[in-house]
Amino acid sequence: xxxxxxxxxxxxxxxxxxxxxxxxxxxxxxxxxxxxxxxxxxxxxxxxxxxxxxxxxxxxxxxxxxxxxxxxxxxxxxxxxxxxxxxxxxxxxxxxxxxxxxxxxxxxxxxxx
Amino acid sequence: xxxxxxxxxxxxxxxxxxxxxxxxxxxxxxxxxxxxxxxxxxxxxxxxxxxxxxxxxxxxxxxxxxxxxxxxxxxxxxxxxxxxxxxxxxxxxxxxxxxxxxxxxxxxxxxxxxxxxxxxxxxxxxxxxxxxxxxxxxxxxxxxxxxxxxxxxxxxxxxxxxxxxxxxxxxxxxxxxxxxxxxxxxxxxxxxxxxxxxxxxxxxxxxxxxxxxxxxxxxxxxxxxxxxxxxxxxxxxxxxxxxxxxxxxxxxxxxxxxxxxxxxxxxxxxxxxxxxxx
Numbered sequence: 001x002x003x004x005x006x007x008x009x010x011x012x013x014x015x016x017x018x019x020x021x022x023x024x025x026x027x028x029x030x031x032x033x034x035x036x037x038x039x040x041x042x043x044x045x046x047x048x049x050x051x052x053x054x055x056x057x058x059x060x061x062x063x064x065x066x067x068x069x070x071x072x073x074x075x076x077x078x079x080x081x082x083x084x085x086x087x088x089x090x091x092x093x094x095x096x097x098x099x100x101x102x103x104x105x106x107x108x109x110x111x112x113x
Numbered sequence: 114x115x116x117x118x119x120x121x122x123x124x125x126x127x128x129x130x131x132x133x134x135x136x137x138x139x140x141x142x143x144x145x146x147x148x149x150x151x152x153x154x155x156x157x158x159x160x161x162x163x164x165x166x167x168x169x170x171x172x173x174x175x176x177x178x179x180x181x182x183x184x185x186x187x188x189x190x191x192x193x194x195x196x197x198x199x200x201x202x203x204x205x206x207x208x209x210x211x212x213x214x215x216x217x218x219x220x221x222x223x224x225x226x227x228x229x230x231x232x233x234x235x236x237x238x239x240x241x242x243x244x245x246x247x248x249x250x251x252x253x254x255x256x257x258x259x260x261x262x263x264x265x266x267x268x269x270x271x272x273x274x275x276x277x278x279x280x281x282x283x284x285x286x287x288x289x290x291x292x293x294x295x296x297x298x299x300x301x302x303x304x305x306x307x308x309x310x311x312x313x314x315x316x317x318x319x320x321x322x323x324x325x326x327x328x329x330x331x332x333x334x335x336x337x338x339x340x341x342x343x344x345x346x347x348x349x350x351x352x353x354x355x356x357x358x359x360x361x362x363x364x365x366x367x368x369x370x371x372x373x374x375x376x377x378x379x380x381x382x383x384x385x386x387x388x389x390x391x
């Protein structure tokens with residue numbers, strides 16, 4: 001459940017942003033989460049609900065945009081899109097992919113009032 | 114339907130709209146406040162009574178674009194810089210609970226002292242107890258126990274704090290034994306130079322496929338407890354194939370800390386990594 005640690009960090013970040021812009025409540029939070037990141041969205045949502053209780057983000061909607069994983073095949077050199085670690089290359093079918101992207105876990109924006 | 118208050122009109126077709134507010138009765142300001150009910154007048158003169166919260170009317174967006182683990186990564190970068198200044202090889206050892214990490218460490222430390230004397234220290238991560246650090250100290254090597262409490266992984270700040278409790282290391286080796294867990298520790302950079310994943314043969318050969326996030330960034334996979342192979346159906350070739358699938362080109366070392374089988378290759382790997390630091 002490292003999602004709880006991530007959620008606590010997220011709540012600290014958004015509350016800090018909201019206070020800085022003198023907002024009274026955080027209504028919605030937008031995240032970008034790569035398919036190859038180590039965070040499970042449903043678990044993060046649950047953790048976020050718990051971590052945000054009693055803060056400015058209490059009840060805020062969490063919007064998670066998923067981005068695809070990017071990898072390069074070490075055998076044929078093709079750039080390919082992958083949804084998980086250990087996938088096969090879409091060009092040559094071999095499992096020799098070096099992950100090059102899609103592990104991000106970013107706070108994009110928040111909507112406050 | 115009006116998207117603002119839900120009345121049957123539209124903003125275009127009659128609401129007096131300044132940005133996103135209706136024209137309300139005199140005296141009704143727009144300070145933020147709890148949800149409440151009041152009347153408002155449409156341009157055609159009709160009056161609607163509705164409930165709204167002012168927060169809805171004054172929503173705004175703050176663009177942030179920040180990595181959620183930016184704080185951890187900044188501390189990890191700082192740790193890495195410090196390790197480089199100490200000219201010390203730092204390994205993050207990760208595995209499931211019970212893979213034999215601590216036994217491997219004990220045997221490694223005893224052999225290092227005999228064969229390749231160098232300054233060595235250990236950081237032990239566990240949710241509770243200092244049992245592992247006590248085992249390590251019995252080998253004569255300084256060890257700090259980090260108790261993560263509820264947390265399922267070490268993070269860069271825990272390592273930074275632990276460092277201050279260790280005697281100064283130079284031209285040495287720092288071994289960080291992460292919390293036994295094949296999921297969470299993978300997401301947190303500690304500032305280490307190499308990631309070592311340990312998997313014991315009793316865990317079965319499909320661990321790399323089941324926990325790909327952990328194996329995907331491994332610099333070395335140590336397969337431990339090979340003295341138990343005669344009693345198991347463990348298929349080593351399949352394990353190697355799965356590890357290769359998740360982490361192409363990853364090096365595998367097979368050993369038993371109990372019998373000493375394969376320990377020489379592991380110590381050679383440590384020496385080689387240390388000399389590659391320059």
